[in-house]
Amino acid sequence: MMFAMLSLSETQAQFRAAVETPDSPVPAMLVAPAPLAGRLDIYRRHYREGLTRHLLGRYPTVEWLLGSRRMIAVLDRFIVQSPPTAPCMAEYGQALIAALRADAVNKDVPYVADVAELDWHLGNVSVAIDQPALEITRLAEFPGEMLPDLVLNLQPGLRFMTAGWPVDELVRIRLSEQQPETLAFAPGAVALQLRGARGTFGIARLTPAVLAFRAALAEGLPLGDAIAAALAADAAFDLPTGLATLFAEGLVSAIALPTQGNDHV
Amino acid sequence: MAHQRVPAVAGVGLRLQHLAEVAANRPKAAWFEVHPENFLANPHARELLEEIAEHYPISVHSVGVSVGSVGGVDRAHLVRVRELIDRLDPIMVSGHLAWSTHEGDYLNDLLPLPYTAESVALLADHINQVQDAIGRPYHLENPSSYLGFADSTMTEVTFLAQLVERTGCRLLCDVSNVHVSAQNLGYDAYRYIDEFPGEAVGEMHLGGFVAEAEADAGTVLIDTHSRPIDENAWDLYAHAVRRFGPKPTLIEWDNELPTFATLAAEATRADQVAAAAIDDVRHAVAV
Numbered sequence: 001m002m003f004a005m006l007s008l009s010e011t012q013a014q015f016r017a018a019v020e021t022p023d024s025p026v027p028a029m030l031v032a033p034a035p036l037a038g039r040l041d042i043y044r045r046h047y048r049e050g051l052t053r054h055l056l057g058r059y060p061t062v063e064w065l066l067g068s069r070r071m072i073a074v075l076d077r078f079i080v081q082s083p084p085t086a087p088c089m090a091e092y093g094q095a096l097i098a099a100l101r102a103d104a105v106n107k108d109v110p111y112v113a114d115v116a117e118l119d120w121h122l123g124n125v126s127v128a129i130d131q132p133a134l135e136i137t138r139l140a141e142f143p144g145e146m147l148p149d150l151v152l153n154l155q156p157g158l159r160f161m162t163a164g165w166p167v168d169e170l171v172r173i174r175l176s177e178q179q180p181e182t183l184a185f186a187p188g189a190v191a192l193q194l195r196g197a198r199g200t201f202g203i204a205r206l207t208p209a210v211l212a213f214r215a216a217l218a219e220g221l222p223l224g225d226a227i228a229a230a231l232a233a234d235a236a237f238d239l240p241t242g243l244a245t246l247f248a249e250g251l252v253s254a255i256a257l258p259t260q261g262n263d264h265v
Numbered sequence: 266m267a268h269q270r271v272p273a274v275a276g277v278g279l280r281l282q283h284l285a286e287v288a289a290n291r292p293k294a295a296w297f298e299v300h301p302e303n304f305l306a307n308p309h310a311r312e313l314l315e316e317i318a319e320h321y322p323i324s325v326h327s328v329g330v331s332v333g334s335v336g337g338v339d340r341a342h343l344v345r346v347r348e349l350i351d352r353l354d355p356i357m358v359s360g361h362l363a364w365s366t367h368e369g370d371y372l373n374d375l376l377p378l379p380y381t382a383e384s385v386a387l388l389a390d391h392i393n394q395v396q397d398a399i400g401r402p403y404h405l406e407n408p409s410s411y412l413g414f415a416d417s418t419m420t421e422v423t424f425l426a427q428l429v430e431r432t433g434c435r436l437l438c439d440v441s442n443v444h445v446s447a448q449n450l451g452y453d454a455y456r457y458i459d460e461f462p463g464e465a466v467g468e469m470h471l472g473g474f475v476a477e478a479e480a481d482a483g484t485v486l487i488d489t490h491s492r493p494i495d496e497n498a499w500d501l502y503a504h505a506v507r508r509f510g511p512k513p514t515l516i517e518w519d520n521e522l523p524t525f526a527t528l529a530a531e532a533t534r535a536d537q538v539a540a541a542a543i544d545d546v547r548h549a550v551a552v
Binding site: 012028035037039042043089090127156 | 285302303305306307308309310312327328329330331334335339341342345364365366367369370371372373374376377378379381383384387411412413414415416449450451479480481483485487
């Protein structure tokens with residue numbers, strides 16, 4: 001077969017299009033001593049199956065919820081719309097949460113995006129490394145008037161999220177050995193703390209005020225702003241208890257003033 | 266220099282599933298090879314790897330430094346890989362004769378290149394960039410191929426030789442890939458090894474593959490890294506050792522991962538095959 005010699009840029013554009021579009025014709029630039037469509041299908045399969053396998057690993061509860069066939073259909077669409085942009089595959093796939101939220105196909109499972117968000121966070125916290133935790137007595141090293149400006153660094157393996165459904169129950173059921181025949185699952189807001197390290201994770205429900213307090217600290221806001229966020233969520237927020245439990249659970253790994261730069265304790 | 270510590274014996278590809286076991290039990294192994302991409306966003310795995318690196322030589326084998334992409338090398342990724350290299354001080358750094366990125370997207374596979382003067386120029390430029398960034402020689406691995414390009418103007422071996430000449434890079438001869446590609450594209454694997462730029466070989470790889478039936482009743486070999494090393498690949502490996510001399514050789518197994526003991530047994534066999542091949546050479550010289 002005669003064809004014009006292609007630039008490398010044209011070659012790679014054509015090859016990519018052929019890999020991403022399974023039913024497209026085989027580009028004339030390719031040769032093999034065997035049926036070419038079958039040979040090209042090897043690359044097509046590797047591309048699709050590799051990404052699908054990765055995403056199934058990142059969203060085990062979503063797959064459990066939707067079933068493998070429906071999940072793979074979801075992922076087929078997602079991979080076309082949002083291919084990876086970097087070689088570190090552990091970082092690929094967060095956009096599936098927003099895609100599920102926007103996807104009308106999944107309206108019969110209105111909590112699926114919340115489940116996806118939970119799966120994503122659990123995957124991230126479970127590979128974190130805990131830092132040595134500080135005792136609350138370390139706060140006494142700072143003058144009282146400086147307390148509102150203090151920044152409390154929390155453990156790396158912490159995430160906070162809210163959901164309109166008790167999606168943490170679904171994870172617990174998936175991981176339990178005895179799964180119920182049926183499940184009464186009703187809307188109900190939950191505020192969740194996800195904590196993990198070195199291959200393990202745990203899920204705790206928080207009050208809205210405690211979640212607001214801890215999430216603000218996790219964002220790097222000063223203690224004063226975190227207290228304001230907690231009080232905005234619940235005017236009855238109990239600061240002494242909130243601080244005491246924060247330290248008692250080993251969640252604080254460093255204390256600093258914003259102006260101190262690296263002068264952590 | 267790190268490359269002076271390279272043991273010319275068989276090592277094992279260290280995957281995430283075996284990290285904790287290796288860190289805890291420190292099994293007998295000459296060296297390990299890791300994919301840096303598995304550790305860039307996994308602090309726990311990285312912690313274990315750095316602990317393991319205190320006791321074993323480590324080779325870094327990137328699957329994401331795409332030296333064949335027309336869009337250029339992903340500098341941000343290269344910086345992250347360099348940072349890991351600085352921490353591990355590996356005995357070797359290697360990657361693939363392939364392209365994986367296109368217009369800002371990562372295609373998660375090692376895609377083939379036409380062997381042309383344009384490709385040589387592009388890859389030479391990119392390999393030089395990589396070597397400058399990592400501050401040490403880059404070992405380039407021959408691909409497993411299922412098809413070729415009509416406008417290739419040179420053989421793969423000639424292509425690799427030109428890259429060595431232009432960049433001073435080293436070569437990673439994946440013997441299983443040679444067998445797979447030769448079977449799939451209809452050339453002589455032994456001749457490929459005979460013509461390979463042996464003086465540039467710094468490492469060899471051995472991995473398992475599966476055979477699939479094709480529409481024309483033929484058979485295609487798929488480089489799955491999911492099986493024991495095939496007997497044909499062992500024979501070709503012996504030929505490669507006779508030709509190149511003993512080199513650090515990696516047992517690659519990425520899918521359907523067996524026990525670590527199985528991998529270690531494959532590494533032991535590689536050492537036995539290499540020793541027998543060297544004996545063959547000594548005997549031939551003596552005779």
